[in-house]
Amino acid sequence: MAKQDLPPLIEFKNISLVRGERLCLKNINLVINQGQSLAILGPNGAGKSSLIKTITRELYPIFDPQNSSLRILGRENWDVFALRSQLGIVSAEVLNQNISQTCKEAVLSGYFGSPYLHDAGLVSTEMENYANEVMHLLEIDKLAERLTNEISSGETRRVVIARALVNKPQSLLLDEPTTNLDMKSAHQLRKLLSKIAGLGTQIILVTHNLSDIIPEINRVVMLKDGSIFRDGVKTEILTEANFAELFGFEVNLLSKDGFYHIY
Numbered sequence: 001m002a003k004q005d006l007p008p009l010i011e012f013k014n015i016s017l018v019r020g021e022r023l024c025l026k027n028i029n030l031v032i033n034q035g036q037s038l039a040i041l042g043p044n045g046a047g048k049s050s051l052i053k054t055i056t057r058e059l060y061p062i063f064d065p066q067n068s069s070l071r072i073l074g075r076e077n078w079d080v081f082a083l084r085s086q087l088g089i090v091s092a093e094v095l096n097q098n099i100s101q102t103c104k105e106a107v108l109s110g111y112f113g114s115p116y117l118h119d120a121g122l123v124s125t126e127m128e129n130y131a132n133e134v135m136h137l138l139e140i141d142k143l144a145e146r147l148t149n150e151i152s153s154g155e156t157r158r159v160v161i162a163r164a165l166v167n168k169p170q171s172l173l174l175d176e177p178t179t180n181l182d183m184k185s186a187h188q189l190r191k192l193l194s195k196i197a198g199l200g201t202q203i204i205l206v207t208h209n210l211s212d213i214i215p216e217i218n219r220v221v222m223l224k225d226g227s228i229f230r231d232g233v234k235t236e237i238l239t240e241a242n243f244a245e246l247f248g249f250e251v252n253l254l255s256k257d258g259f260y261h262i263y
């Protein structure tokens with residue numbers, strides 16, 4: 001099937017979400033085509049996590065069957081495990097740090113959608129070989145036998161990405177991937193995400209940090225107070241004027257080697 005005939009990866013039509021007393025997402029209309037990497041950028045409280053959790057079915061929107069729909073790959077109904085492995089959800093929360101497991105076991109647990117490996121006997125040689133390949137890609141071969149609760153935040157982030165990649169997802173959906181990382185670790189992680197995007201995995205990145213937007217991302221959606229504030233080609237959206245309005249302060253933007261920075 002030609003790419004233009006494929007259903008969108010994600011299709012939000014008039015989606016609103018209430019959490020507690022707050023309307024966190026307001027009438028969101030958003031289509032993300034398959035293969036199109038994009039960043040969702042917004043300040044704290046804009047609704048980024050709420051949007052991700054709506055996609056992953058951790059939160060349920062207000063639903064008006066006449067006017068609203070939320071489709072993933074053309075379907076409204078999904079088995080949550082299949083949905084999450086297909087989308088490649090990357091969140092540090094998926095690892096159960098109270099359980100003592102090696103990084104290799106944590107990566108292998110991705111095949112079963114569980115926070116730890118229940119039964120190593122279920123892991124086939126093919127699964128193990130591919131997990132090794134993915135760990136090599138993420139440059140974490142050396143961590144294989146280390147315990148997940150004894151590694152750094154940057155290393156944990158890579159383990160979690162490897163765990164998502166073993167299912168050969170069509171996309172990687174990343175929520176604030178560089179939070180808590182020092183400058184060097186953040187830079188290395190962005191380079192790895194660039195490499196993964198270059199190998200053909202669609203990257204959907206949710207962030208408040210402009211520098212996370214890797215060169216392979218060409219579309220930026222700005223989210224403000226639960227609504228889409230801007231949506232379009234990166235070079236047209238990432239302007240000082242839009243940024244000032246979104247974050248509420250004046251900045252100077254600098255673009256270098258495909259990355260954007262504030263100074």
Ligand SMILES: Nc1ncnc2c1ncn2[C@@H]1O[C@H](COP(=O)(O)OP(=O)(O)OP(=O)(O)O)[C@@H](O)[C@H]1O
Pocket residue numbers: 019020021022024042043044045046047048049050051208
């Ligand atoms: N569990 C909750 N119950 C009620 N309201 C919530 C809850 N979590 C978040 N909110 C509210 O929903 C709105 C959107 O929050 P959300 O966490 O989606 O924003 P965000 O853009 O991801 O922010 P951050 O960058 O700080 O993570 C905020 O007004 C927040 O106060």
